Amino acid sequence: MSNTILPILENSDDPQSIGIKLIKDGVFGGNITDREHLIATFNKNTADVQAMFGNDRLLTLELGSGWEPLCAFLNCPIPNVPYPHGN
Numbered sequence: 001m002s003n004t005i006l007p008i009l010e011n012s013d014d015p016q017s018i019g020i021k022l023i024k025d026g027v028f029g030g031n032i033t034d035r036e037h038l039i040a041t042f043n044k045n046t047a048d049v050q051a052m053f054g055n056d057r058l059l060t061l062e063l064g065s066g067w068e069p070l071c072a073f074l075n076c077p078i079p080n081v082p083y084p085h086g087n
Helices: 005-011 018-027 035-052 067-074
Strands: none
Touching: 005 018
């Protein structure tokens, strides 16, 4: 975040931007420069979402875990192509 989204948020002056509405004013309560606060907020948000759904309705996919957990969750075959590793 510090190398990608944060610089954009810190320099945004558009009050209608999604970054201002969701990140600065919303999710992180305006505190977007405190690394520990960002991580704690992210972890709490993840736990809150996980608590709302059963394991049969929500997959928390870890980066780098490949096709297997996703395909098992969706009950579909593993594609015969490499798992994506970038946007």
